[in-house]
Amino acid sequence: KKTITDDTKLIHYVGVTKPWNDWTNYPCQKYFNEAYQASCWNDVAFIPATNEKQYQVKSRHLKRNGNIASSFYYFMLYYS
Numbered sequence: 001k002k003t004i005t006d007d008t009k010l011i012h013y014v015g016v017t018k019p020w021n022d023w024t025n026y027p028c029q030k031y032f033n034e035a036y037q038a039s040c041w042n043d044v045a046f047i048p049a050t051n052e053k054q055y056q057v058k059s060r061h062l063k064r065n066g067n068i069a070s071s072f073y074y075f076m077l078y079y080s
Helices: 029-038 052-064 067-080
Strands: none
Touching: 052 067
16 A cells, blocks of 8 residues: 555654654655755754654664664663
């Protein structure tokens, strides 16, 4: 089932990770990136992880993408 179609007008991103977080790498993020690049905010950097929960989530994302050293760094930020 295709969730996002050509007729989609609004995408509501739920959960801890949002497409404007600097660690996000989801297929559906391409829609956000297209809107972001066309917006007047396209010069604003994506938001980095700044708290324990975000460190944990970023660590998991990095590990799944094979970035083991970076994943360990954010895991240690989460753990400490």
